[in-house]
Amino acid sequence: MKTIGWIGLGISPAGGMKGADIAVGWVDSSGKAHIQDRFAFDKMKPVIDNTTQDWFLLQGQEQNGWTAIQFKRYFDSCDTMDVPIKSGTNILIFAYGLVDLDLSRSEDDITYHESRRGARMLPLRSYSNQPADDMFVGLDFFDFSFENYVVPPTDTTYHCKVFKSPSTFLAKRHAIAHKILIDSRNVNLLHHLDLFECPSTDVYDDAKLPDGICDDILNGTRKCSLTIATAWAIGADVTTVYPEEAGYAVTSDIGTKYFMIKIHYDNPRLASNLQDSSGIRFYLGNKLRQYDLSYLIFGTLSNPASLAIPPKVEQFIVDSYCPPEATRDFPVSGINVVSALPHTHLQGYSVWTKLIRNNTAIQYLFNAEAYDFNYQFANRLPKPIKIYPGDAFATRCIYSTRNKNEITLGGQRTIDEMCSHTFSYYPLVDSLAGCMTAIDETAWRTIMNTSSPIDNSKLAQWLHNLTWTTESTAQWQEFFDKAQRRIVYGREGQMESKILPTIPKYEDL
Numbered sequence: 001m002k003t004i005g006w007i008g009l010g011i012s013p014a015g016g017m018k019g020a021d022i023a024v025g026w027v028d029s030s031g032k033a034h035i036q037d038r039f040a041f042d043k044m045k046p047v048i049d050n051t052t053q054d055w056f057l058l059q060g061q062e063q064n065g066w067t068a069i070q071f072k073r074y075f076d077s078c079d080t081m082d083v084p085i086k087s088g089t090n091i092l093i094f095a096y097g098l099v100d101l102d103l104s105r106s107e108d109d110i111t112y113h114e115s116r117r118g119a120r121m122l123p124l125r126s127y128s129n130q131p132a133d134d135m136f137v138g139l140d141f142f143d144f145s146f147e148n149y150v151v152p153p154t155d156t157t158y159h160c161k162v163f164k165s166p167s168t169f170l171a172k173r174h175a176i177a178h179k180i181l182i183d184s185r186n187v188n189l190l191h192h193l194d195l196f197e198c199p200s201t202d203v204y205d206d207a208k209l210p211d212g213i214c215d216d217i218l219n220g221t222r223k224c225s226l227t228i229a230t231a232w233a234i235g236a237d238v239t240t241v242y243p244e245e246a247g248y249a250v251t252s253d254i255g256t257k258y259f260m261i262k263i264h265y266d267n268p269r270l271a272s273n274l275q276d277s278s279g280i281r282f283y284l285g286n287k288l289r290q291y292d293l294s295y296l297i298f299g300t301l302s303n304p305a306s307l308a309i310p311p312k313v314e315q316f317i318v319d320s321y322c323p324p325e326a327t328r329d330f331p332v333s334g335i336n337v338v339s340a341l342p343h344t345h346l347q348g349y350s351v352w353t354k355l356i357r358n359n360t361a362i363q364y365l366f367n368a369e370a371y372d373f374n375y376q377f378a379n380r381l382p383k384p385i386k387i388y389p390g391d392a393f394a395t396r397c398i399y400s401t402r403n404k405n406e407i408t409l410g411g412q413r414t415i416d417e418m419c420s421h422t423f424s425y426y427p428l429v430d431s432l433a434g435c436m437t438a439i440d441e442t443a444w445r446t447i448m449n450t451s452s453p454i455d456n457s458k459l460a461q462w463l464h465n466l467t468w469t470t471e472s473t474a475q476w477q478e479f480f481d482k483a484q485r486r487i488v489y490g491r492e493g494q495m496e497s498k499i500l501p502t503i504p505k506y507e508d509l
Helices: 441-448 456-464 470-482
Strands: 007-012 021-027 033-039 056-063 066-072 090-096 117-122 140-145 149-151 156-164 173-181 190-197 211-213 228-233 239-241 246-251 258-266 274-276 279-284 291-300 316-322 335-343 348-357 360-368 379-387 392-399 420-426 434-439 485-490 496-500
Touching: 021 056, 021 066, 033 056, 033 066, 140 173, 140 258, 149 156, 190 279, 228 291, 228 335, 228 420, 246 279, 291 316, 291 335, 291 392, 316 434, 316 470, 316 485, 335 348, 335 360, 348 420, 360 379, 360 420, 441 456
Parallel strands: 246 291, 291 434
Antiparallel strands: 007 021, 007 090, 021 033, 056 066, 090 117, 140 279, 149 274, 156 211, 156 258, 173 239, 173 246, 173 279, 190 228, 190 258, 291 420, 316 392, 335 379, 335 420, 348 360, 348 392, 434 485, 485 496
16 A cells, blocks of 8 residues: 555445454554554444454565555454455455554554545455466457447446457467456446357347347347356456466357447446447467366346245345256366356345255355355356266355345346356366256246246236235245256257256255
8 A cells, every 4th residue: 555654454244334344554663564453333433353353464564655564364253343254255445544553652543544445346265366467468369349339328327239259360269368448438437347158059240230228139139148258347357367278269260259248337427428448358379278268157047937036035045956967978087167257136145056966065166155246256266176977056046135126037137137157167068058947837837826828928927916925925935945947958059958846955065
């Protein structure tokens, strides 16, 4: 931090000072470093933690007007005045003062930081350092970016645009990294960016690729929205480097690839005449790597038959399952999972997927215990996780609808909900790109007391007419826990389905 005074770093449960676990450190005039464990009961000066000291000083130095403090802390100290460091995103707050503390004077304490403060969301347990600036010098690259898109003077805008892989590269090329390009004019306007890979079966008019408000062009991009390749959100780092063994095939020698960018613009001041050229850059390796990087997605389908979440609930759990049959054609040597991207919309706050082998959960593939739609990260795993033929997966998304007055259904719009967990892995397997769950139509006909066929339109209408009470909400959770499921798995053009009487039981962690 650029100061010769004290610096403070806190882990906040909700983004502000209230309830935050804070470390305050400084380097005194003799060069000795100090650290204090503090707690903020509210928007006031944090007090010394009188239970246990859980921020452990490693070293500190002050040089050329900068102060640096290195420390360590347990993920969960079991101290009531500490905030656990959860898997997934954590909210960090920081501030600094202009002078050091003087421990010899009891009345000498930290003073109000005024505007010298900030916050950032980071996946502390799955964070990777940004690469050096010279790592990509001399490499070929190409960009997918908007071209002076005029952002509407509305509070929230979601704009989508489909791109074709560049024809200048006639042979297959591996990207070894990507960088999110944030228009310097709009650092505070761009809220998050998602990149999707469109199915190879989709056919587009290259002269008129879909480009517009996401909900307005949904019919033409619906399948593109199913496979998310990466995401960036405010506060996240902009560069992602792929594993040395694998590259992402962004061009092909057997056909054209299409991608879609979805950008969320946050314009609370309703400013007009704003233009944006943000996007993503792929850096291409000079030679193909040993393996193709690819993506697996687990969770539920995004429709009313898969997600129907009552209003005014603190917690609603939606479970999905991917059976062993889905991985039967995996190589005997296995595949290597290297990163995880959990995804829900506004109501989701926790997403996890467990790896199940021989009917026993052996570990989390990833546990986004603390998930925030506004701060989505591709979480790099500390080390690759092996998946073998016959492995199964259980995925859970947890939602809160305390702020909703009507039911929330599965769908593509932001006000709808989703439940997906995307994992990057290598080597590419042709047999599986996704494994998604829905409540089977038989279960819906039973609860609706009808023998007639139903579709998502009829089901949505019936669901919107339901009246909710504490008792009916509890019954709805029981229905979702026990209902018959239909599992759809495979890769485009090679999809299979399986009926499960209910989510299978397994020996848990």
